[in-house]
Amino acid sequence: MSRIEKTFAALAAQGRKGLIPFMTAGDPDPARTVEFMHALAQGGADVIELGVPFSDPMADGPVIQRSSERALEKGVSLRHVLENVREFRTKDDTTPVVLMGYANPIERMGVDTFAKSASEAGVDGVLVVDYPPEESHEFAEKLGQYGLDPIFLLAPTSLDERISAVGQIARGYVYYVSLKGVTGAGNLDVSSIASKIPAIKSRVPVPVGVGFGIRDAQSARSVADHSDAVVIGSRIVQLLEQAAPEAAAQALTDFVAGVRAALDAPAGAVAA
Numbered sequence: 001m002s003r004i005e006k007t008f009a010a011l012a013a014q015g016r017k018g019l020i021p022f023m024t025a026g027d028p029d030p031a032r033t034v035e036f037m038h039a040l041a042q043g044g045a046d047v048i049e050l051g052v053p054f055s056d057p058m059a060d061g062p063v064i065q066r067s068s069e070r071a072l073e074k075g076v077s078l079r080h081v082l083e084n085v086r087e088f089r090t091k092d093d094t095t096p097v098v099l100m101g102y103a104n105p106i107e108r109m110g111v112d113t114f115a116k117s118a119s120e121a122g123v124d125g126v127l128v129v130d131y132p133p134e135e136s137h138e139f140a141e142k143l144g145q146y147g148l149d150p151i152f153l154l155a156p157t158s159l160d161e162r163i164s165a166v167g168q169i170a171r172g173y174v175y176y177v178s179l180k181g182v183t184g185a186g187n188l189d190v191s192s193i194a195s196k197i198p199a200i201k202s203r204v205p206v207p208v209g210v211g212f213g214i215r216d217a218q219s220a221r222s223v224a225d226h227s228d229a230v231v232i233g234s235r236i237v238q239l240l241e242q243a244a245p246e247a248a249a250q251a252l253t254d255f256v257a258g259v260r261a262a263l264d265a266p267a268g269a270v271a272a
């Protein structure tokens with residue numbers, strides 16, 4: 001059983017929902033990525049999604065695009081990201097880490113080399129935005145050989161056939177994109193999420209995390225009422241973009257702790 005599976009099993013046993021913050025590796029300061037990962041875990045993150053900087057992050061909105069650009073300008077590569085995870089593991093052997101990014105850096109490294117290196121560094125799952133599930137059986141099999149969970153995106157436009165295809169190869173969890181568009185978009189529609197999740201759960205045997213558009217404790221709690229986990233990305237990246245350097249790590253911990261408290265609060269206890 002992978003770290004991700006163990007984490008979600010423990011959450012389910014406790015009747016709790018997962019909290020999955022996203023941050024871009026190397027932003028705003030490559031030397032502090034591991035510090036910020038620990039800050040997220042300290043705040044109550046159940047899984048950390050670590051973005052691999054890429055020059056054309058087509059699924060990401062302007063906030064995460066800027067974070068990728070800043071990291072790339074400072075020379076952050078996939079190999080640096082793997083080293084970040086390796087260093088993180090020297091003090092935290094519990095919190096699952098999922099790499100989220102695009103195919104090009106993996107293809108340049110070579111899929112086998114990447115999977116082996118990621119496993120050795122302590123990565124638990126991999127989400128590649130531009131690997132469609134119908135064409136990812138070989139990639140998923142390779143990840144599985146090294147104990148890594150292949151994680152896939154689903155969207156409001158995903159047909160039943162696509163959902164079933166994901167269900168056949170996904171492990172760990174699936175990431176349901178709650179909005180049409182890019183990360184950081186607004187207009188979160190909880191009723192739409194509530195209507196879509198049952199169809200996903202009937203075809204996908206792993207937990208469902210929901211992201212895109214979740215920016216605070218209230219919206220996280222509203223979404224968690226219908227999902228197994230919530231993913232918060234642009235708001236975390238924006239917080240790092242705006243925080244004073246000396247206050248950034250504590251700001252991460254405080255923000256995540258606030259969302260964690262909302263997810264764990266009794267029904268009706270979360271203020272508007």
